[in-house]
Amino acid sequence: MPRNTSLTSSSGPALLLAFFGGTFDPIHYGHLKPVASLAKIAGFNQVILLPNNVPPHRPQPEATAQQRLQMVELAVAADPLFSVDPRELMVDTPSYTIETLATLRKEHGDDCPLAFIIGQDSLLTLHKWHRWASLLDFCHLVVMARPGYKEHLDTPELQKWYDAHRVTDAEKLKQKPCGFIYQANTPLLDISATEIRERRHAGLDCSDLLPAAVEHYIESQGLYRQ
Ligand SMILES: Nc1ncnc2c1ncn2[C@@H]1O[C@H](COP(=O)(O)OP(=O)(O)OP(=O)(O)O)[C@@H](O)[C@H]1O
Numbered sequence: 001m002p003r004n005t006s007l008t009s010s011s012g013p014a015l016l017l018a019f020f021g022g023t024f025d026p027i028h029y030g031h032l033k034p035v036a037s038l039a040k041i042a043g044f045n046q047v048i049l050l051p052n053n054v055p056p057h058r059p060q061p062e063a064t065a066q067q068r069l070q071m072v073e074l075a076v077a078a079d080p081l082f083s084v085d086p087r088e089l090m091v092d093t094p095s096y097t098i099e100t101l102a103t104l105r106k107e108h109g110d111d112c113p114l115a116f117i118i119g120q121d122s123l124l125t126l127h128k129w130h131r132w133a134s135l136l137d138f139c140h141l142v143v144m145a146r147p148g149y150k151e152h153l154d155t156p157e158l159q160k161w162y163d164a165h166r167v168t169d170a171e172k173l174k175q176k177p178c179g180f181i182y183q184a185n186t187p188l189l190d191i192s193a194t195e196i197r198e199r200r201h202a203g204l205d206c207s208d209l210l211p212a213a214v215e216h217y218i219e220s221q222g223l224y225r226q
């Protein structure tokens with residue numbers, strides 16, 4: 001079970017749990033720093049990282065599921081904002097977000113506000129996700145800025161859906177359990193896992209891109225070698 005996720009309260013104010021899914025091959029500052037800033041902007045009580053096993057729309061990662069889990073755990077070990085939920089790693093079929101969210105909704109009940117965090121690049125391809133238009137039946141979507149990705153959405157269907165659900169006040173996320181899209185003005189970090197893998201393959205240093213504990217683990221496992 002996830003660490004530190006027993007937050008649902010029957011008496012206190014609405015808690016806003018945020019889930020952040022990713023392949024995390026490896027996790028890096030481009031994930032961690034914008035999310036930490038987002039948590040302050042949007043008032044997240046907790047951010048639960050959801051590393052996937054089989055990413056739905058990309059080739060299988062270079063690091064194993066166990067290695068990616070280890071890296072995610074090392075990256076957030078010292079920060080109580082974060083916890084890690086390994087549920088998608090236990091399954092050998094593609095990690096469709098809608099299925100994970102349906103399970104999370106059952107576990108947390110109908111009234112608890114839940115948010116799913118994505119980067120701008122993910123928003124641009126959201127119309128290719130499994131049952132994408134139903135995602136908001138289970139959660140809010142919170143989008144982080146990412147340098148190099150345009151703001152304009154390509155398909156009229158996605159744009160219309162986005163316009164119909166977008167809110168500009170983060171407070172609204174706590175007022176309903178699901179159904180809103182919030183675009184957050186998070187710091188821009190031009191970092192990708194692809195760049196880290198490529199730099200490692202070329203024998204280059206990555207220490208400015210990810211936490212030292214993750215870098216040491218990558219080194220000790222001989223990951224992303226030349
Ligand atoms: N630098 C970044 N800024 C904002 N969002 C990011 C950034 N990097 C990744 N994300 C978001 O984090 C989520 C998980 O990303 P993922 O683990 O695929 O990392 P990645 O760096 O995009 O990986 P890769 O380069 O292997 O495609 C996605 O929703 C993605 O949009």
Ligand SMILES: O=C(O)c1ccc[n+]([C@@H]2O[C@H](COP(=O)([O-])O)[C@@H](O)[C@H]2O)c1
Pocket residue numbers: 020021022023024050052055056057058095096097098122128129130
């Ligand atoms: O549900 C889908 O169809 C779907 C398609 C692409 C990505 N996702 C999820 O989006 C998150 C980010 O994915 P990725 O590939 O950018 O690491 C991760 O949790 C994936 O499981 C989900």
